[in-house]
Amino acid sequence: MSETVVIAETKQGMLHSVTAELVSAANALGSAPTVIIPGTSDSAAAAVAELAGVGRVIACVGDCFSTYDAASWAKAVDTCAPAGIVVCAASQNGKDLASRLAARRSISVVQDVVAIDGSTLTQPIFSGKAMQNIVLSGDAVISIRANTFAAVGEGDGAEVTVMNQSADIATAVREMIAKANERLDVAEADIIISGGRGMQDPVNFVDLERIADALGAAVGASRAAVDTWDEIPHSMQVGQTGKTVNPSLYIAVGISGAIQHLAGMRTSKYIVAINKDAEAPIFKHADYGIVSTWEEALPILESELKALLG
Amino acid sequence: MPNIAVLVKRVPDTNAQILVSGDRVDLSNVKWVMSPYDEYALEAAMMHKEAQGGVVTAITLGAPECDKVLKDAKAIGVDRIIRVWDDSWSELDSNQTQMALTSAVKEISAEVVYCGKSAADTGAGSTGPGVAERLDWASASNIIGLEFEDSGIEVIVPAASGNARTGISLPAVVSCDKGFCKPRKPNVKGIMMAKRAQVEVLAAEIPASGINIVSHTPPPQKAPGQTFDGATNVPAVVAALRNDANVI
Incomplete structure (x- = not known):
């Protein structure tokens, strides 16, 4: 050996x-x-x-x-x-x-x-x-x-x-650029809440952010959301052409569950899916699926979590 | 004027279902494409040529069916297309792959090499930094910004506390993430030129493989979950996450 x-x-x-x-x-x-x-x-x-x-x-x-x-x-x-x-x-x-x-x-x-x-x-x-x-x-x-x-x-x-033991460095950092927002990176987070194109408009990601704040979670997105809306940066993308994540809890909201998204998050310990389409493939991979619009489900989720976590 | 290389790889489409048959993945029915991040590397190489002139060479490693990704690169506008291969090769490990590609980069005397941050099949991201090490060059991985300067390039790479604006003198290997450029599409003239283009085939000396692939297996399946109808069930799910799953 x-x-x-x-x-x-x-x-x-x-x-x-x-x-x-x-x-x-x-x-x-x-x-x-x-x-x-x-x-x-x-x-x-x-x-x-x-x-x-x-x-x-x-x-x-x-x-x-x-x-x-x-x-x-x-x-x-x-x-x-x-x-x-x-x-x-x-x-x-x-x-x-x-x-x-x-x-x-x-x-x-x-x-x-x-x-x-x-x-x-x-x-x-x-x-x-x-x-x-x-x-x-x-x-x-x-x-x-x-x-x-x-x-x-x-x-x-x-x-x-x-x-x-040192060595000559080949690259020179000229400036550190602070991140556009101080949110946790999906690659580092133990809990992630992600939104897909089902969120209808990028401004609605604010609802996901409030829940993320309650949970200490990062906010992620599907490729469809990143490709559709300039406001959602690629750094948030979870999937085969984004980040592969392995959190304890992954909450997918308005995400249908395309193969390339599943590839990036399927090893999450627990998966919760919220989607209005009962036939969405994401439900086959969720531990807990909730068939509902995000408009109805997220306010209840937020108030429940705030009651529980303070 | 810089001699620019871009490494491209043929992989199954990321929307493809991957099946395991016997003890190997069965790729006989998948659609093959250029690995998605390589499209950004190709765009970066073309941007470099537009900024400073020079020659762009696309290099791939693989059997004759990989000519298609080289033709795709040619249709975008690269000058030369090279495939590295020897019919005695199969299932090359990282060490062999990097040696073969390094030998092609040396052959064309490239001064800068662009590649995708990882290939969609292995997801490893080993090739760019590995080739840089063998050439004893600088490297920057997962770049999300790129500017061209007189004596080198400036890239933006993600770092622990933000993004680092970093200067690199050439020669260097640069692996590209998505997001800093929009890959151009081929035009009709490009596609016609690509049809007639000749693929140069290079051989290379490679070492023995350091790994033995024993088997491929399907991913572990999870037990089926529960699905609830309607938002009124959100409190029950929150309770389950708290009491059964212990994750919140």
Whole structure:
């Protein structure tokens, strides 16, 4: 059994909670991993060292880690990480880094792994319309989709080594542009409420936003809504040509359930559908379906949630 | 004037039903199209040529049936179309795919490579950054904005705290998200030119595969849910989400 290496997921320098799931996935591959933290604070290193199932921790410190730059991160992380099977998060930057690192080592990269059974890895293909089961024939870099492996708990504390390792950055961030709205991103949210063309007018998304506020949810949209209305940006699109999401709760409002939308949200733990058409395909995939217009259902949903959640 | 490459891939239409037959997906009855994000990469390549001149080459990897996506690119207006293939290849892994495409990019001495942020079949998004690493080039992934400058390009990429306006010197690989441009449609003249266009076929040296595909399986099916008639049932659903599902 070759060594396993986990690249910790960080967000703005802080440790992302998915890291505990990556350690769990590395354990499923058969060993206590070396966890590499790209450009970390001491507190993040300490937090990783406290996780159960961690072999050792290498905090990779360098100037290049101040903003995400694929080329320099891959070079620096490659130097710090031992050979073996490398596990990253299947986040936007995690997948990008995984690809660079695998190419650097001339090994395969396997993205979006959702299950590990012995030596068999499972990944969705065609946006989850089918699953692909593969066996590695050597070292590889794999990325793990969030919310698919149970996070490890607290352990006895692993040894932390600090390595100073930077590389020349190839891209220069000139300006950070604040997001047009401060809403939660659908890719990050644990609850999502999405609207489709059945919402009739983009101004009606305000009704979804109020419910999202009550739930701490993100607001998403179907491709039909994004393509029809300029006011609904592509960043909100859930589906095969938008974002693939895996929340605990997905509420689809006025969305018929086209194959390409289902492909992006079918793995949600619970799906609620509100649609006036009882024959809409979305109902076949919903845990709870409500046949109703959104005009009738949303005010009741909002008042019920506010009564419940305060 | 820049030598511009765009990577395109033939994939099943995103509206296609994907069936598993035996232990492999059965793609014999699906409609095939250019992967949706590649249309944005193609548009970006054409915009680059319009801004600065140069030559646009569309490159695909695959068997002769993949000529169609190259002809589609030709109809849009690319100058050269290249398919990388060897009849002994099948089910290439990421390492093999990237090596083959990298060799084509080197062959034409491209200075900038555009590709889609991911292909609609694998959804992996590995090719762009992987090719960049093998070329030892800069890369930007999932761009949602693009401007051309004298010595490089400026892109907008999503970042944790907003969107980052980022300068990149060429050579570079740029993977494109949807939304920053509207892919043009071919005109009749373009379609006629594409019919007559010759596809250049290149071979490449590739390593052994690092993975073995054991099987394809249908996605796990959920237990059937409950459907309620009328908005008066909303409180019951909220109660179920609270008490049975424990998600709110």
